Amino acid sequence: MKHLSAVNKYFWKYRFRLVVGIFFILVSNYFGILAPQVTGFIIDFVQRSLQLPGYRQHDNVRAYDVLVQQFIHWVEGLQYSVAGIVAIVGITIILLALLRGLFMFFMRQTIIVMSRHIEYNQKNEVFGHYQQLDAAFYKANSTGDLMSRMSEDVSKVRMYTGPAVMYVVNLVSVICFCLYFMFRRDVALTLYVLAPLPLLAGTIYFVNTIIHRKSEQLQATLSSLTTNAQQSYAGIRVIKSFAQESAMYRFFEDNSLNYRSRATELAKIEALYFPSMTLFIGLSTLVTIMVGGLAYINGSSNIGVDTIVEFVIYINMLTFPVSAIGWTASMIQRAAASQKRLNEFLLTQPAIVHEPGAPKPAISGEIRFEGVNFVYPNTGIQALKDFTLHIKAGEKVAFVGRTGSGKTTLAQLLLRLFDPTSGSILLGNQNIQNIDLAHLRRNIGYVPQDGFLFSDTVAQNIAFGEWQASQERVAAAAHTAVVDEEIKGFAKGYETIVGERGVTLSGGQKQRVSIARALLKDAPVLILDDSLSAVDTRTEKTILERLDQYWQHKTAIIITHRIFRHLQFDKIVVLDEGRIAEIGTHESLVNRGGLYAELFAQQQKGDDVANN
Numbered sequence: 352m353k354h355l356s357a358v359n360k361y362f363w364k365y366r367f368r369l370v371v372g373i374f375f376i377l378v379s380n381y382f383g384i385l386a387p388q389v390t391g392f393i394i395d396f397v398q399r400s401l402q403l404p405g406y407r408q409h410d411n412v413r414a415y416d417v418l419v420q421q422f423i424h425w426v427e428g429l430q431y432s433v434a435g436i437v438a439i440v441g442i443t444i445i446l447l448a449l450l451r452g453l454f455m456f457f458m459r460q461t462i463i464v465m466s467r468h469i470e471y472n473q474k475n476e477v478f479g480h481y482q483q484l485d486a487a488f489y490k491a492n493s494t495g496d497l498m499s500r501m502s503e504d505v506s507k508v509r510m511y512t513g514p515a516v517m518y519v520v521n522l523v524s525v526i527c528f529c530l531y532f533m534f535r536r537d538v539a540l541t542l543y544v545l546a547p548l549p550l551l552a553g554t555i556y557f558v559n560t561i562i563h564r565k566s567e568q569l570q571a572t573l574s575s576l577t578t579n580a581q582q583s584y585a586g587i588r589v590i591k592s593f594a595q596e597s598a599m600y601r602f603f604e605d606n607s608l609n610y611r612s613r614a615t616e617l618a619k620i621e622a623l624y625f626p627s628m629t630l631f632i633g634l635s636t637l638v639t640i641m642v643g644g645l646a647y648i649n650g651s652s653n654i655g656v657d658t659i660v661e662f663v664i665y666i667n668m669l670t671f672p673v674s675a676i677g678w679t680a681s682m683i684q685r686a687a688a689s690q691k692r693l694n695e696f697l698l699t700q701p702a703i704v705h706e707p708g709a710p711k712p713a714i715s716g717e718i719r720f721e722g723v724n725f726v727y728p729n730t731g732i733q734a735l736k737d738f739t740l741h742i743k744a745g746e747k748v749a750f751v752g753r754t755g756s757g758k759t760t761l762a763q764l765l766l767r768l769f770d771p772t773s774g775s776i777l778l779g780n781q782n783i784q785n786i787d788l789a790h791l792r793r794n795i796g797y798v799p800q801d802g803f804l805f806s807d808t809v810a811q812n813i814a815f816g817e818w819q820a821s822q823e824r825v826a827a828a829a830h831t832a833v834v835d836e837e838i839k840g841f842a843k844g845y846e847t848i849v850g851e852r853g854v855t856l857s858g859g860q861k862q863r864v865s866i867a868r869a870l871l872k873d874a875p876v877l878i879l880d881d882s883l884s885a886v887d888t889r890t891e892k893t894i895l896e897r898l899d900q901y902w903q904h905k906t907a908i909i910i911t912h913r914i915f916r917h918l919q920f921d922k923i924v925v926l927d928e929g930r931i932a933e934i935g936t937h938e939s940l941v942n943r944g945g946l947y948a949e950l951f952a953q954q955q956k957g958d959d960v961a962n963n
């Protein structure tokens with residue numbers, strides 16, 4: 352339960368709705384509790400008026416609510432026939448039911464609506480927090496887990512802030528109202544009626560514990576079933592190309608059977624719940640009729656037929672709230688477990704932050720890596736070793752090296768997706784850790800290896816982060832990235848939806864759209880991380896020619912496996928196992944006969960084979 356205290360701030364925020372909602376519950380139950388008293392009165396009245404045999408005069412009116420007392424006073428003063436009074440009382444009972452229903456409607460309108468507001472706030476809070484967390488957090492947690500916390504867990508917490516709160520207040524108020532009037536009426540009979548209650552509470556607790564455990568197991572089975580199905584859809588091309596549909600189906604069927612057997616077990620236990628509840632309620636009714644009936648026959652107390660009828664109605668009024676104890680408790684338990692999971696993430700502090708009020712200096716494009724070492728926290732792999740490099744503003748630098756040599760890591764450190772384990776990175780004279788984080792990232796145009804595209808229009812994908820960009824600027828960026836013509840060729844041009852809901856772009860088209868997105872940013876530093884790997888040599892040449900124009904006054908870092916002979920770099924940095932193996936120009940490195948020369952020779956050999 353302590354985990355749920357995290358939502359108290361929302362109850363405080365919506366305190367007005369909460370208080371009004373509780374008031375409506377009380378009013379609704381107040382009107383509810385008047386009906387048995389009015390019923391009791393009319394039974395007594397009819398017996399008295401018709402002088403039915405065995406009727407004993409007794410005074411119950413003082414035990415009724417003030418409003419009912421006044422009503423009785425008014426009705427008895429009317430001097431109507433018995434049938435007329437019965438009709439008036441009947442209409443009153445209907446009115447009371449209508450009033451009860453009306454306030455119940457208001458109660459749902461306030462409490463359930465409040466829970467929807469809280470759900471909205473909590474979803475935003477969780478999403479906002481996710482956005483702040485760093486790359487290491489995303490490596491450590493799966494997307495499925497993040498998604499389920501934001502949707503399922505938040506929904507389960509809503510069941511606490513809405514229905515559970517409503518049922519608990521309802522339960523407490525109905526019990527208080529009923530007990531108050533039952534005790535006022537007849538203490539001994541009330542105690543008899545309540546006798547089966549401890550047994551009832553024990554059974555509810557016992558059955559509910561089993562239901563809770565079984566539904567947790569069912570939930571876990573369901574989540575593995577969903578993950579299984581999700582993976583099958585995501586990997587459908589691999590499954591089909593390996594002709595593994597039937598194997599996947601069997602796997603799914605096993606999971607599904609497991610789910611079914613757990614679900615039926617749960618259904619069996621749940622089937623016990625309501626009958627046992629009815630049994631105890633029935634027992635209470637029986638006790639009322641028996642004890643009350645005997646007392647009436649013996650004439651030993653003030654109990655009349657009206658009292659017995661009233662008590663039976665009170666017991667029925669208690670049926671729903673008492674039977675809701677079980678699932679309300681389990682709703683609260685589930686909400687607490689979900690909030691615990693949410694708290695785990697909400698309490699995770701982003702490791703990559705800037706000091707409040709960190710400066711936003713003008714970025715010239717000069718970059719210094721000083722003795723940078725970096726170890727990936729999740730794998731312990733040392734990706735960079737004592738890396739020192741000075742890039743002057745406006746220089747064009749290539750990072751070349753075998754796969755896994757640390758090239759991408761350099762880009763990620765520059766963007767502060769991770770911070771170096773030791774050493775520092777400076778932009779101008781400022782350590783990047785002291786610069787406003789958003790300002791730093793806004794000043795670096797980055798094309799990652801796997802340029803992700805959103806399921807949105809091509810134009811929106813290119814204008815990502817530059818939402819106000821004109822159509823001309825978007826088209827100009829696409830032109831530099833040599834994808835403009837192809838986009839115009841689509842039936843809906845720049846308004847074509849890409850991704851799951853629309854056109855699937857080729858690998859090369861995706862790469863060029865992500866290049867266009869980075870170019871539109873017009874940042875002083877541009878990093879292309881293996882961004883031309885999926886384009887053909889001719890397109891590559893055109894892109895490089897256009898980029899040469901584009902980045903005249905910018906610092907550019909090109910991370911690549913391929914060696915671009917057409918492009919004149921100020922320096923080429925050759926990486927090997929996280930260290931700088933060589934630095935120089937194309938000619939000097941080829942003449943040196945080291946790793947670069949070897950990579951270049953291999954590439955040429957590959958090109959020759961491809962050309963033959």
Ligand SMILES: Nc1ncnc2c1ncn2[C@@H]1O[C@H](COP(=O)(O)OP(=O)(O)OP(=O)(O)O)[C@@H](O)[C@H]1O
Nearest residue numbers: 490727730732734753754755756757758759760761
């Ligand atoms: N997110 C990560 N978590 C753990 N280890 C990583 C992560 N990313 C990269 N590594 C490891 O760090 C080392 C350097 O990787 P990096 O991606 O920087 O190499 P790269 O030169 O860019 O390779 P490629 O050209 O194949 O992209 C590799 O050994 C890799 O396995």
